[in-house]
Amino acid sequence: MTSKRILAASFATAFIGTMAFRISVPAVAFYTRTALKGTMLELGLLTTSFFAARAIAAVLAGELADKGLKLHILASSCFLIHSLVVMLYRLARSWLSVVFLKALQGILNGLAWTSVQFVLGAAVKTEVRGRAYSVYFAFGSLGGFAGNIAYSLMPGTGLSKPIALSALAFSLSALTSMFLVSPSLAAGKNKRAKARNGSSTIRTGPEGSRLLAWISLMVFGSRAFASLLTGDVIYVYLSEALGISPSLASALVGFGSLVGLLASTAISWVADKKDDRLALSLAVGLSSAGALMAAISHTALGVAGFLLLAMGVVSLMPLVRRLVMTYQRRRGLALGVIGAVGNVGTASSSVLFGGSLQLLGTSTVAVLGLELVKAVLAVSLALLAVVFISVVEVRRALGLTR
Numbered sequence: 001m002t003s004k005r006i007l008a009a010s011f012a013t014a015f016i017g018t019m020a021f022r023i024s025v026p027a028v029a030f031y032t033r034t035a036l037k038g039t040m041l042e043l044g045l046l047t048t049s050f051f052a053a054r055a056i057a058a059v060l061a062g063e064l065a066d067k068g069l070k071l072h073i074l075a076s077s078c079f080l081i082h083s084l085v086v087m088l089y090r091l092a093r094s095w096l097s098v099v100f101l102k103a104l105q106g107i108l109n110g111l112a113w114t115s116v117q118f119v120l121g122a123a124v125k126t127e128v129r130g131r132a133y134s135v136y137f138a139f140g141s142l143g144g145f146a147g148n149i150a151y152s153l154m155p156g157t158g159l160s161k162p163i164a165l166s167a168l169a170f171s172l173s174a175l176t177s178m179f180l181v182s183p184s185l186a187a188g189k190n191k192r193a194k195a196r197n198g199s200s201t202i203r204t205g206p207e208g209s210r211l212l213a214w215i216s217l218m219v220f221g222s223r224a225f226a227s228l229l230t231g232d233v234i235y236v237y238l239s240e241a242l243g244i245s246p247s248l249a250s251a252l253v254g255f256g257s258l259v260g261l262l263a264s265t266a267i268s269w270v271a272d273k274k275d276d277r278l279a280l281s282l283a284v285g286l287s288s289a290g291a292l293m294a295a296i297s298h299t300a301l302g303v304a305g306f307l308l309l310a311m312g313v314v315s316l317m318p319l320v321r322r323l324v325m326t327y328q329r330r331r332g333l334a335l336g337v338i339g340a341v342g343n344v345g346t347a348s349s350s351v352l353f354g355g356s357l358q359l360l361g362t363s364t365v366a367v368l369g370l371e372l373v374k375a376v377l378a379v380s381l382a383l384l385a386v387v388f389i390s391v392v393e394v395r396r397a398l399g400l401t402r
Contacts, residue, residue, distance in 0.1 A: 020169030022147025057110025062336020130268030223345030260314030287312030
């Protein structure tokens with residue numbers, strides 16, 4: 001019953017907490033742009049400050065998890081404070097004050113979500129851990145969708161109503177996260193350490209460090225890839241390279257996210273019931289096939305390639321958390337590290353894309369056509385190479401290669 005309670009609390013928190021955050025994002029962005037007259041560069045730096053702070057906080061949360069802190073209290077407190085922080089945006093009168101609040105949001109998110117993910121992974125058995133994380137991320141994605149829809153239903157309302165709704169949702173997530181109480185975590189650090197010493201799957205010393213390093217590289221590549229697949233650029237790329245309408249491109253991106261979540265659940269089942277090697281091979285195989293097909297200037301093949309690419313990339317997110325929670329001794333720290341690296345990867349895709357455009361002779365997306373297609377393909381293939389190499393090395397570090 002304990003694991004079922006934690007599963008329910010984790011899924012509910014993922015949905016409500018993500019919805020709360022997604023409601024506030026467009027509200028703050030438009031407020032900064034219109035009321036505070038912020039530049040596009042300043043808007044970009046808001047995202048940078050958020051992800052930088054979240055990355056640092058994720059590692060700190062991992063350390064606290066390994067030290068036996070009551071993570072349900074930490075997560076609940078962060079969500080509750082978050083409800084107060086979003087209300088402070090109404091008092092912001094300068095871009096710098098918004099940057100400060102964004103960084104504070106990043107810290108709270110890093111602490112809260114790393115704690116939730118650690119409790120979830122520690123509470124379920126190894127043979128269902130992959131699927132548990134897959135469903136967790138699915139609820140988070142649904143929450144993000146619900147947040148965007150909720151904001152879209154409040155047009156022209158300014159900052160007050162979206163922020164109030166966001167604060168209310170954060171308060172509810174503080175309540176649901178209080179149910180993330182795991183007896184195995186409350187039993188004490190020594191008991192957990194003793195249990196881990198008896199497991200043959202735990203990687204320690206140089207072997208464990210090497211495994212974490214390659215997993216981190218895989219996370220960086222896959223998160224940057226995922227960000228590129230769902231960011232602003234992909235809509236233009238699908239329209240320009242594949243010749244489909246903007247509305248169809250938008251629908252395709254949304255459908256890709258759905259298909260990716262379904263594939264993630266299936267591949268996580270393979271990891272739970274068969275072995276991690278096969279699951280990793282399936283994920284990188286789908287990504288590779290998708291990238292090659294998407295590079296062909298043919299509408300049907302390009303669309304199929306995009307969907308395969310989404311399936312492979314999205315499937316890696318629950319897999320990497322299953323790996324660190326199963327094979328690492330300092331699971332909290334490892335979870336925090338991959339969370340931090342993932343944030344860096346998410347924030348890096350636009351930088352990588354901009355740099356590739358610069359190398360190709362243009363620094364603006366206004367010059368569309370062949371330069372844009374080349375830039376997207378160059379970044380995609382580079383990230384795919386990173387993911388492919390890191391997956392091979394992760395398999396080797398796990399001792400699963402033949």
